[in-house]
Amino acid sequence: MAVYTEVTDDDLAHLIAEYGLGELMSYKGIAEGVENTNYMVHTSKGTFILTLYERRVNTADLPYFMGLLEHLNKEGVSCPLPVRNRNGEVLTEISGRTAAIVTFLEGVWVRRPKTVHCHAVGRALAELHLAGKSFPMCRSNALGLAGWHDINERLGAKADEIAPGLATLINYELAYLDRAWPKTLPTGVIHADLFPDNVFFIGEKLSGLIDFYFACNDASAYDLAIALNAWCFETDCAFNATKARALVTGYQSLRPLTAAERLAFPVLARGAALRFLLTRALDWLHTDRNALVKPHDPIAYVRRLRFHQEVTSPGEYGLEPAA
Ligand SMILES: Nc1ncnc2c1ncn2[C@@H]1O[C@H](COP(=O)(O)OP(=O)(O)OP(=O)(O)O)[C@@H](O)[C@H]1O
Numbered sequence: 561m562a563v564y565t566e567v568t569d570d571d572l573a574h575l576i577a578e579y580g581l582g583e584l585m586s587y588k589g590i591a592e593g594v595e596n597t598n599y600m601v602h603t604s605k606g607t608f609i610l611t612l613y614e615r616r617v618n619t620a621d622l623p624y625f626m627g628l629l630e631h632l633n634k635e636g637v638s639c640p641l642p643v644r645n646r647n648g649e650v651l652t653e654i655s656g657r658t659a660a661i662v663t664f665l666e667g668v669w670v671r672r673p674k675t676v677h678c679h680a681v682g683r684a685l686a687e688l689h690l691a692g693k694s695f696p697m698c699r700s701n702a703l704g705l706a707g708w709h710d711i712n713e714r715l716g717a718k719a720d721e722i723a724p725g726l727a728t729l730i731n732y733e734l735a736y737l738d739r740a741w742p743k744t745l746p747t748g749v750i751h752a753d754l755f756p757d758n759v760f761f762i763g764e765k766l767s768g769l770i771d772f773y774f775a776c777n778d779a780s781a782y783d784l785a786i787a788l789n790a791w792c793f794e795t796d797c798a799f800n801a802t803k804a805r806a807l808v809t810g811y812q813s814l815r816p817l818t819a820a821e822r823l824a825f826p827v828l829a830r831g832a833a834l835r836f837l838l839t840r841a842l843d844w845l846h847t848d849r850n851a852l853v854k855p856h857d858p859i860a861y862v863r864r865l866r867f868h869q870e871v872t873s874p875g876e877y878g879l880e881p882a883a
């Protein structure tokens with residue numbers, strides 16, 4: 561479940577009226593997602609998603625996220641469009657939370673992605689990166705190298721409660737990334753969390769992207785490395801080279817990587833694996849065992865990291881040397 565905050569019928573009907581969305585017909589809390597409270601809302605004007613922002617979203621960042629969604633829609637990227645209320649504002653308040661209403665996106669997320677889905681995701685990610693070029697706002701990545709160090713400090717030796725030796729692995733990896741992390745790659749808007757549950761498909765056709773609440777400005781190829789970690793490993797954590805090739809080929813069909821990006825890709829893949837390992841480890845240690853929202857498994861990202869540590873060339877990810 562992820563309905564942390566309840567709304568009352570009266571408050572919601574009032575809100576819908578403020579947004580000029582006709583009459584409230586029905587609504588229900590959405591079980592999926594772990595960060596925010598989401599409701600699906602049916603009104604006489606259509607279906608919408610109401611999001612109440614919870615603990616991890618800094619409300620100061622919301623104008624960036626909302627502005628980005630509006631910008632991407634304008635550029636033809638399929639993603640939720642924030643609805644403006646009668647005062648022309650996107651953000652509102654309900655049940656003591658900052659909230660927004662966005663358009664509903666048709667489609668479902670794919671539990672078992674196939675190669676064809678990976679190709680489509682790669683292409684959509686490149687489309688997003690190209691569309692993001694003209695977005696004027698900037699948000700630095702709070703979960704970059706410095707942020708990883710901060711999380712590691714909070715974890716400390718407790719990481720070993722998740723798996724023996726985990727603290728050592730993390731410290732080793734951070735020391736490596738401090739030396740090897742590329743600093744001059746092309747940057748722009750990145751999604752930063754393009755996991756299967758954030759990409760909707762109708763059949764094999766990608767219908768849109770959601771959940772831009774980690775979006776920021778950072779190295780474009782790092783975003784591709786995040787997607788590779790999320791889409792190209794099987795449930796037993798085995799790397800699927802065919803899916804990786806499909807992902808990077810889909811991406812490069814619109815935005816070919818530079819030679820420097822290809823060369824740096826194995827390091828980016830390690831950083832991306834460590835980023836999700838760290839946030840998952842922190843959640844793992846801080847989530848009550850009886851909590852309704854189960855934390856994601858950090859070990860799946862330990863295994864991905866160990867895989868990337870053994871990689872010797874970008875070719876293993878399907879990235880041939882530049883012609
Ligand atoms: N615009 C939308 N159109 C259709 N469904 C949506 C939309 N936005 C959210 N949802 C639904 O709500 C669910 C949770 O949304 P989202 O992933 O944004 O939540 P979250 O709490 O930020 O979750 P997390 O960051 O853990 O993925 C989605 O899986 C989807 O079912």
Ligand SMILES: N[C@@H](CCO)C(=O)O
Nearest residue numbers: 753755836839840856
């Ligand atoms: N995609 C993240 C969850 C936060 O959105 C993870 O799988 O760890």
